[in-house]
Structures are given as C-alpha cells and as structure tokens.
Amino acid sequence: MSGRIVDYELYEVPPRWLFLRVETSDGVVGWGEPVVEGRAHTVRTAVEELLDTYLLGKSPDSIEDHWQTMYRGGFYRGGPVLMSAIAGIDQALWDIKGKRFGAPVYDLLGGTTRDRIRVYQWVGGDRPNRVADAAREKVDAGFTALKMNATAELRRVDSPAAIDEAVARLAAVRDAVGNEVDIGVDFHGRVSKPMAKRLAKALEPHEPMFIEEPVLPEHNDVLPEIARHTTIPIATGERMFSRWDFKEVFRAGSVDVIQPDLSHAGGITEVKKIADMAEAYDVAMAPHCPLGPIALASCIQVDAVSPNALIQEQSLDIHYNETSDVLDYLADASVFEYRDGYVDLPDGPGLGIDIDEEHVRAKAGNVDWHNPVWRHEDGSVAEW
Template sequence: MPRITDYDLYEVPPRWLFLRIETSDGRVGWGEPVVEGRAHSVRAAVEELMESSLLGEDPHPVADHWQVMYRGGFYRGGPILMSAIAGIDQALWDLRGKAFGAPVSELLGGPVREKMRVYQWVGGDRPADVGDAAAAKVEQGFSALKMNATPEFGRIEHPAAVEAAVDRIRTVRERVGPEVDIGVDFHGRVAKSMAKRLAERLDPYDPMFVEEPVLPEHNEALPDIAAHTSTPIATGERMYSRWDFKPLLEQGVVDVIQPDLSHAGGITEVKKIADMAEAYDVALAPHCPLGPIALAACLQVDGVCHNALIQEQSLGIHYNEGSDVLDYLADPAVFDYHEGFVDLPDGPGLGIEIDEAVVEARAGDVDWHNPVWRHDDGSVAEW
C-alpha cells in the first residue's frame, strides 16, 4: 500500500502557493492552496494538516481525508482552512488519477463535454482603456470578456461616477458587438445602496452577468437588487463550503455561482456545490484568477458538471507581473485556447505536468498583498 512520504510548499510569483505531495511508490501530486495576499497563513495551515493528518497515510481515500481535515477540527470553515484543504484535496486527486492512469474527470464519472468556454479579463483594478483591450481580445479569438465595473465607489455616489461606469460598459459593447459576452464585476466595491441603481443602468448593454453586486455578508440584499435588473447575478468567490452556498441557493435569485477550487474545499467540495446548484437551475462558473494547478482542477470539475457555464482563467490578467500561467507547465499547449474554448486536460490526474525546475528556480518569499484603497475622506475603501 502506498503512503504519503513527503511534501513541499513553494511560494511562486506572481502570488501563488504550490503544494507538492510525494508517495512511497514515487508518484507526485500537485495542488494550489492559497489565499491571495495571505500565502503565509495558508502555508501554516497546510503544514499543520499535513503533519497531523496525512503524512504516512494511504493517499487513495480522498473523500475520507477531506472529512478528517474538515471535521477533525472543532473550528471549521473560513478562507484559510478551506483553502488549505482545497490545495491538499487537489494534490490527492492528482495522485489518485495518476494511480489509475486517468484524468480526474474520468474518476468523477466521465466528462459531459469535450471543451470548456473561457473568458478573458480586460482593463485592470481601476478599469481604463477597456474598449481597445476588449477589441484586441476578441481579435485573439475570445468570445467572452470580464471587466471591473468601477474603481473605488462610495456608499452614495454622484451621478457622474455612475455614468462613468455605464460609459465603460457601453464602450466595450459598442466595440465588440452583440455576439460577445461581457461579465461585469462589481468586486464587492458597490454598497447595496448603489448596487440597485448601477445594475439597472447596465441592463441596456446586456451584460453576461453582474458579479458580486454586494459583499457576501450582505447577500440578503440580493433579492432587492435582482428586482431592479434583468441581468443574471453571479457571486460566490468569497464563499467556502456547501453550507455557505445553501442559503444563497435557497434565496432563488442567483443565476451563476462562482466557487473557487483553491478556496472552497477543492475538487471534492466544489463538485458537491455544483450539484446542489444544478438542483436549483443555477449555473457554475468557477472563480480562478490563479495559477495552472487551480485552473486544471477547475477544468476537471467543469468537465463533469452539466451546469458549468464558463471558466475564468488568468492568462495575461493584470495581477500576473513577472510570471504567468503557462510559465510553470512542462507542456503549455495543454491550455491552448481556440475560438474561446479550451480542451479538457486528458492526461492522468489533473492532466498537467508541472515543470519542477522552473518552480524551484522561481520559488521564494513572494510578498504579494492587495492594495489598500481609501476614499477622499481617508476612510478605507473596498478593493
């Protein structure tokens, strides 16, 4: 019986944490356990879980390991613990797939699609020049885009700030035409007092969805916001378990959920969340502004979920300075985007091969933290 014999953690640019787990029979599994800007905290949680629950154990019973990591502690949930569990879970599934010589999607019942639609980010944190950027991405073959709606946004904003946000969406729509989808991310920057007004004003430009129109701690406001717009509502990147998603689905106003495979408990948990959502006729669009391991894990789940709508991916995103998704892959062609789609990885495990030499060379103390923004009066703004 194989045993888990060793593990290593690598902080790599631009802001990722990779986990490598090795077994007694020479297999290696990779995961991506990270909270962007809190890599050191997640590293400590991974080390604690590996040392207390996994070293010396058979890697194959992935579901049981998940339960031990989650239920083996009196205090549960939250971004740090669930992200640590997520990355370990990804690595265990990678090991299991390699043991059977099959991609994870085959172990989950087999894929329901051959390829997955993806979208490409345009603009930046403070969106600018979005028209030209959108046109360039469409020229590259992408049929769906996403952009931030606003920079900092006050609780009650003046009409010019609202009009500036509307003008950015209008500009993109006019440049790319009606056959390209545009996701608009409120990023939790818009208070509920303005979310209704802004969402309603965007309706004429037919967004694919408005994302995180309010912070998840204010999800009770979603029915009121939904009543002011015909645009689908998406949220979920800052929710970490099926129990977080349960009341959201019961509300009946969300159209797209966006759990993150590196934050919401990994493959094991997100597959369950996706199945719950399907019962409520809610689509799945996993959040993934992260690295190649997280993206591969997303695509394995997308492949087996009929309600998977579209996949975020971070190639060329404004966060990726110095390193990008393909840099860490032995075969970058596994993520060869074509006509707005990517084929499902069909290699064993997660379906990718990490270039360990590149990981070793670039690993170090990567001290990335999101900026702290402030309003004109000096108070902290939502980033």
C-alpha cells in the same frame, strides 16, 4: 493499495501563488494550489499543520474521508484559510489518484459532459481603463467572452457621474465588440446596496453576461432585493468557501451563476458537491480562477463533469500576473491552448498537467504579494 504519503513541499512562486507537491512512498507525485491571494504565508502554515498532524504516513486513497477529517476534525472549521489549505491538499490527492489509475480526474468523477469549456478573458485592470481597446484586442485573439471591473472605488452613495462613468465603459466595450461577445461585469464587492441597485438598472441596456459580486457575501441577504431591480443574471461565490455557505443563496433563489474557487472552496471534492447543489436549483457555475495552472486544471476537471458549468475564468495576461504567468510553470503549455474562445479538456492522468519542477524551484521564494488598500477622498478605507 497505493503507497503512503511520505513527503511534501510548498513553494511560494510569483506572482502570488502557493504550490504544494505531495509524494507517496511508491513515487507518485500530486500537485495542489492552496492559497489565499495575499495570505500565502498563513495558508502555508495551515497546510503544514494538516499534513504534519494528520496526513503524513497515511494512504492517499480515501479522499472523501481525508476531506471530512480535515474539515470536521477541528472544532473550528470553515473560512478562507482552512478551506484553501484543504483545497490544495484535496487537489494533490486527486492528482495522485488519477495518476495511479492512468486516468483524468474527470473520468474518476463519472466521465465528461462536454469536450471543451468556454473561457473568458479579463480586460481593463483594477481601476478599469482602456477597456474598449483591450476588449477589441482580446476578441481579435479569439476570445468570445470578456470580464471587466465595473468601477474603481465607490462611496456608499455616490454621484450620478460615477454611474455614468461605469455605463460609458460598458457601452464602449459593447460598441467595440458587438452583441456576439459576452461581457461579465464585476462589482468586486466594492459597491454598496443602494449603488448596486442603481448600477444594475443603468447597465441593463448593454446586456452584460452577469453582474458579479454586486455586494459582499456578508450582505447576501440583500441579493433578492437587488435581483428585483434587474433582469441581468447575478453571479457570486468567490468568497464563499463551502456548500453550507452556498446553501442560503440557493434557497433565496436570487443567484443565477455561482463562482466557487477550486483553491478556496475545499477543492475538487467540495466544488463538485456545490456544482451538484446548484444544478438542482437551475443555477449555472463559472468557477473563479485568477490563479495558477494547478488551480485552473482543477477547475476544468470539475467543469468537465458538471452539466451546469457555463464558462471558466482563467488568468492568462490578467493584470496581477506582471512577473510570471499561468503557462510559465508548465512543461507543456499547449494543454491550455485556447481556440475559438474554448479550452479542450486535458486528457492526461490526474489533473492533466505536467508541472516544470525545475522552474518552480528556481522561482520559489518569499513572495510578499498583498492587495492594495484603497481609501476614499476623506481618508476612510474603501473596498478593493
């Protein structure tokens, strides 16, 4: 029997992350990353509520029961804030359990299905530009897969020129890196149903690895219609928060790659279940992770045990990380050393990372990051 949960601390750190430190009475420390980008204060309050009213004083051992209680113990459940709070706590509990047994989390989940996981690198920024030059630089640095935004803001029904610009950007990247490199294209929920159908058809000759979030999750019911217009694999899931959210897209059969976020979709416990559901439907998994090192370490633990894990997003040099980057908070950054487009599975106990607590405390403060609000030429709000 391990010690009891006796203390926790939350740290808002740049560029836009929230770290959770959980400590037990026998001195074991676990780390989690519970955050909704742009809503760190809100999620912080949810984490405090869950820990103060339920977890403090309890053993960290019964992770599944704790998960069920945090989720089902409230009459209102689900959604980004609660599920992100649960996710970060869940990560910390798994980190504690792994450290107790001196084993990586993936060993406690049944052992590995691979030795390493492929990673991709973002290029081009929010409003994609210089994508060909950036793509060439990243491929020269060893990456074999890239991702870029398809467009800036789009009108609900936009001009042929808007389609042409998106095609030209992808074509330029394809010309720059050749056919051996995979290129994911993120629609970012910016695209309406009619434009998604047009864009998918137009981009198809350049064979992207997938088109991501071709429509917002609230319009997942139209994904079968979009799928009928293209042979490009369809990816979605970063704004879906539980296995119940994913159930309908699996049933519809129109999604080829799911992208649950280990800091939004209930943590390691829940995403492992989502991955298993996906495997039954012959759907691959590529976890969403434009976040920090704790979230990435959690992703890799689930990738390690999931036969259908395809590729892993990671945030090194992503356009959001202007003040701090993913490696800055690690005592040993070599754990995320990318070679030949892959990252090896960490072999340390728990999440397999060593957080530099002194650096975390030095950087912690009131991090007031919010995503931009975009507007169309007529002044109406555009999807970011």
